[in-house]
Amino acid sequence: MVPLSFVVASTPGVYYAFQNSDMVGKGITVLLLVISTFTWSVMIEKGIALHRAKKMSRLFVARFKTNKKSLTSPQLLREAAGNGSPVAQIYNQGVEKLLEFYDSDSATISHSSGISVRPTKLSDAQYNAIDAVLISEVSRQELELEIRTGFLATMVSVSPFFGLVGTVWGVMIAFCGIAAAGKSDFTALAPGVAGALLTTVAGLVVAIPSLIGYNFLTATIRTISTQLDNFSDEFIARLKLEQLQVAKALAEGKTGAAEEEE
Structure with a gap:
């Protein structure tokens, strides 16, 4: 994809205006051309990365929902290891903390062909620790998603002012040249004004x-951030359901033991 700045720069009128600019005007124009190259590279690179992150996150969420086994099932662990999406990273951090409380680790389970580790009863403090890990990872992933978008926002704000400075400077120099030459006809003024307007x-x-790209990228980031928040809530909800099953199994075990004693 060819940046718009290169298309504009190749037109005859722009070339004429550039020729009639002074060194300040030419310097600002070249600077803006360089900035345009960087902004387009950021938009393209970031757009591709965010598209992949959104696609892979949706894929992992779908696998997570269809897998009705334990949170620590080998299938989910292997899927998360090969997915690499922000959602998968959140799952990895949450399940690592969970396995820490289950006295196990993900490496052992993911290479196992058997069933997942047997859950144990968690305390409120352990619940809070897992929730804190998920919240922290969500925040970290959101910061990762926003990397380099600040550059685009800055360029959206600053670029028109660079152009304005160049225009004001160019017009001032054009009028000073006319005053020094003692001529006030339009043909003497036109080249200088054309060069001045080029920076605008x-x-x-x-x-x-940059504004269009920034808005597109931030909208995509908001979509992915919503996915992250929803997945974090779903992880905790599923963990609570597993813990209810653990509590039920423990209660049934105690009841059975009491009946045997009788």
Whole structure:
């Protein structure tokens, strides 16, 4: 994909305006051209990465929901290890903490062809510890998703002002040149004004695509962040259901033992 700035720069009128700019105007135009290259590279790279993260997160969530076995089942652990999505990372952190309380580890279970580790009763403090790990990992993943989007936001705000500075400077120099030459005809003024306005065009060419790209990326990040929050809640809800089954099994075991004693 060719950045819009290169398309604009290749037109004859832009080339004429650039030729009639002074060193300050040319410097600002080149600077904005470089910024445009960076913004497009960030938008393309980040867009591809976010698309993959969203796709892989949806895939893992679907596998998580269809797998009705324990949270620590070998199938889920292997799926998370090969998925690499933000949601899978949250699952990994949560299940690692859970297995710590179950006196086991994910490496042993994921390489096992048997059933998952047998759950044990968790205390309220252990619940809170797992929840804290999930919340912390959600925040960390959201920060990872937002990396380099601040650069786009900055360029959206700053680029038009770079262009404005170049335009004001160019117009000022054009009028100073006319005053020094003692001529006030339009043909003497036009080249300088054309060069001055070029920086405004360059600033807008950088800012407009950056704004569109920034809005698209932030919308995608919000979608993924919602996935992360929902998955964290679903993980805790599923853990509570497993713990209810553990409590029920313990109660039935105690009842059976009491009946045998009688």
